[in-house]
Amino acid sequence: MYFADVVFLIDTSSSISQTQFQHSIDFVYNITNFLRIGTQDIQVSVVLYDKKPIGVFDFDTYITKQSLLNAIKHIHKGIGASTNTAKALDYSRALFNLQNGSRSNAEKVVVTLTDGDSDDRISTKHAAELLRNNNVTVYGVGVGDFTHGSEIFDIAGKSANVYTVGGFDYICNLVPIMVPVLGE
Numbered sequence: 165m166y167f168a169d170v171v172f173l174i175d176t177s178s179s180i181s182q183t184q185f186q187h188s189i190d191f192v193y194n195i196t197n198f199l200r201i202g203t204q205d206i207q208v209s210v211v212l213y214d215k216k217p218i219g220v221f222d223f224d225t226y227i228t229k230q231s232l233l234n235a236i237k238h239i240h241k242g243i244g245a246s247t248n249t250a251k252a253l254d255y256s257r258a259l260f261n262l263q264n265g266s267r268s269n270a271e272k273v274v275v276t277l278t279d280g281d282s283d284d285r286i287s288t289k290h291a292a293e294l295l296r297n298n299n300v301t302v303y304g305v306g307v308g309d310f311t312h313g314s315e316i317f318d319i320a321g322k323s324a325n326v327y328t329v330g331g332f333d334y335i336c337n338l339v340p341i342m343v344p345v346l347g348e
Contacts, residue, residue: 168206168271169223170199170346171256175278177214178244184307185241187332188277191305193236194336198343201229206347207270208232209259213252215245215283224265249282249319253291257298272300273346279307279332281315289318296321303345307332 172192176185192210199206207223220239226232256274260266274295282288295302304320306328320326327338 166200166206166271166347167204167267167269168273168346169209169260169266170206170273170275171209171211171259173211173213173217173249173252173256173274173276175214175247175249175276176212176241176244177247177279179247179279180241180244182241184279184332187335189236189239191277191335191339193233194339195342195346196229196236197233198339199347201227201232203227207265207267209256209264210236210239211252211256211259212239212242213248213255214242215248215251217248217252217255218242219255219259222259222264223267247278247280247282248284249276249278249315250284250287250291252276253288253295253302253319257291257295257300260298260300272298273303274300275303275305275342275346276319277305277307278316278319285315285318288315292319292321301325303327303342305335305338305342307335
């Protein structure tokens, strides 16, 4: 049995249209639909971010798959602003505590979904390193033109944890790849 707390960080900056945001939600929904969800399996938290992160729900807010999927389906995008990925990564690190429903003996995972570089690459790299130093596995899902050496690799820490697609229309093509990675 795989026991994990998974945070999905979803970029909602001004470069993300409503349609693109909906593709991001579909991606998270479809992955979650294939995972074993529950207090003895995988728990999910969702955070939206632009200039600041907004926690949509904690790990223990929805403990059944159906209630979790329903909540994901009803997430709405705000107006969007700049891209402060560092602040979102720091926020996700703070989620991994008992008050937010995280379990001390669970694997800790962050999946960062973004369409480009943040406002501050150095702070983003540092925030991702802090997560990894706290035994959190960080995956980067990049939508758009990402080359080796771009910030998505700084976020993930290693190329094996980076997944990219050319556009939001194709993001759900990553679902069959990500489900085994997250659901082990």
